[in-house]
Amino acid sequence: MIYLDNAATSFPKPERVYVEMDKCMRQYCANPGRSGHRLALEAGRAIYRTRERLCRLFNIESPMQVVFTSNATEALNLGIKGLLKEGDHVVTTSMEHNSVARPLTALKAKGVSVTYIGCDSKGHLNPRDIERAIKKNTALIIITHASNVTGTLMPVKEVGCIAKERGIPFMLDAAQTAGIYDIDVKDMNIDILAFPGHKGLMGPQGTGGLYISENLDVLQMKEGGTGSRSEELDQPIVVPDRYESGTPNTAGIVGLGEGVGFILERGTAAIRGHEEELTGMLLQGFSQIKGVKIYGPANPRLQAGVVSINIGDGDSGEISYILDRSYGIATRSGLHCSPLAHRTIGTFDQGTVRFSIGYFNTREDIEAAVRAVEEIAAEIV
Numbered sequence: 001m002i003y004l005d006n007a008a009t010s011f012p013k014p015e016r017v018y019v020e021m022d023k024c025m026r027q028y029c030a031n032p033g034r035s036g037h038r039l040a041l042e043a044g045r046a047i048y049r050t051r052e053r054l055c056r057l058f059n060i061e062s063p064m065q066v067v068f069t070s071n072a073t074e075a076l077n078l079g080i081k082g083l084l085k086e087g088d089h090v091v092t093t094s095m096e097h098n099s100v101a102r103p104l105t106a107l108k109a110k111g112v113s114v115t116y117i118g119c120d121s122k123g124h125l126n127p128r129d130i131e132r133a134i135k136k137n138t139a140l141i142i143i144t145h146a147s148n149v150t151g152t153l154m155p156v157k158e159v160g161c162i163a164k165e166r167g168i169p170f171m172l173d174a175a176q177t178a179g180i181y182d183i184d185v186k187d188m189n190i191d192i193l194a195f196p197g198h199k200g201l202m203g204p205q206g207t208g209g210l211y212i213s214e215n216l217d218v219l220q221m222k223e224g225g226t227g228s229r230s231e232e233l234d235q236p237i238v239v240p241d242r243y244e245s246g247t248p249n250t251a252g253i254v255g256l257g258e259g260v261g262f263i264l265e266r267g268t269a270a271i272r273g274h275e276e277e278l279t280g281m282l283l284q285g286f287s288q289i290k291g292v293k294i295y296g297p298a299n300p301r302l303q304a305g306v307v308s309i310n311i312g313d314g315d316s317g318e319i320s321y322i323l324d325r326s327y328g329i330a331t332r333s334g335l336h337c338s339p340l341a342h343r344t345i346g347t348f349d350q351g352t353v354r355f356s357i358g359y360f361n362t363r364e365d366i367e368a369a370v371r372a373v374e375e376i377a378a379e380i381v
């Protein structure tokens, strides 16, 4: 099987992820932060190691500012719903995933208003449009780092500067970039960073996280046991305990720590370089095939390793099915949980076939994908 669905979740993972998760489950998966025995302490130390590695990767000051969640969606919900209140206004973009758009829509019923900045037909955002949309009651600017439909990279640094100048919290959805592109929360003025653990960070599913700047008061979404301040009935306000009630996904977080360790060892530049090279190959190959339409920038420097295409008027679901059944190639079709993005690029009705590249893909994988699309196009067009 040739796996080109890394935007959904990365597969496979680095070997050390499997090895340490297995070791954790067999040797030290006690409940961290609860009991005081050796195994619980070892589990607690392993979780702390993951926090520290994430701090190194994202230039976060303190490991206590990293909150673990079960995926990027939970992190986005926590950041968005924990920060916004009645009467607040939010500026976001027309390329957002439903994990941003749906919480914002849910908040409309509670008196939060939203401005969606229209991006162009390749998904590009003009940061000046963000600036123009700011109102007196704008309480949050939130954008994706890269579209999960077209891969289009957003002007994060520019938007971060605008947010800082205007004193508005800036939240970044790094679902498609964490572990591949450089993210520096200080340099980019990011106040809240939401990331999945199971995509570019190469950890297992069931992991994700949120960085919250110490200057922000984000309300927790749940209350319960934290292992700390057990004498109090109120939720502790100390972080990360405030946001991490209940027994954590210890083995998953340990696996995430190994994924991040792998990235820190290789370096994001090497990972990005490899993915950029393969993205360039894929774009070049597809551009030569009659009847294939490529969406987005069609330039590996301007997009993450996500390439969306259509073949003539062909049904995207059917093409993805043929790629799987006849060629052993895993892709994703349809709207990719991002109807806003598909409306922006004009593919709401047809959807697209999405090929998404990961660090473990090879040049041979890309050649096989191009050959398969060539054969399918010859049949359809």
Ligand SMILES: Cc1ncc(COP(=O)(O)O)c(C=O)c1O
Residues within 6 Å of the ligand: 007, 008, 071, 072, 073, 074, 097, 099, 100, 144, 146, 147, 148, 173, 175, 176, 196, 197, 208
């Ligand atoms: C841009 C974007 N945001 C958010 C998410 C949600 O991530 P998760 O599946 O970890 O909840 C995704 C998932 O594909 C995404 O691509």
